[in-house]
Amino acid sequence: MIEKEEELHCSLKHKIPILMVAFDTTLKRNERILCCQCMENLGSKAQLMSFKKFVVIIEENQKLKYESVENVIMIRIKRIEELNKIFFIKI
Numbered sequence: 001m002i003e004k005e006e007e008l009h010c011s012l013k014h015k016i017p018i019l020m021v022a023f024d025t026t027l028k029r030n031e032r033i034l035c036c037q038c039m040e041n042l043g044s045k046a047q048l049m050s051f052k053k054f055v056v057i058i059e060e061n062q063k064l065k066y067e068s069v070e071n072v073i074m075i076r077i078k079r080i081e082e083l084n085k086i087f088f089i090k091i
C-alpha cells in the first residue's frame with residue numbers, strides 16, 4: 001500500500017516536513033523517515049537520500065511496473081483476438 005506523503009511521519013512524530021530517507025536495514029520502517037529534528041539526533045551512519053528524490057524514484061518504479069503489466073495484458077489480448085479469429089473462421 002502506498003501512503004500519501006502527508007500521511008507519512010517520522011518515528012518521533014514531529015509533525016514537520018520529512019527531509020531525508022535513511023537506507024539502514026537495522027532501523028524500523030518509520031525510523032528511516034527523517035525530519036530535520038530527527039536528523040540532528042541521527043546516530044546511524046546510514047546512506048541518506050532526500051525524500052523528494054526518493055519519491056521520484058518510487059514513482060518511476062511504479063510507472064515501469066504499470067507499463068510492464070500493461071504490455072503483458074496487451075500481448076494476451078492480441079493472442080485472444082487471434083484465437084477468436086481462428087475460431088470464427090472455422091465456424
Ligand SMILES: [Zn+2]
Pocket residue numbers: 010011012013014034035036037038
Ligand atoms: Zn522527526
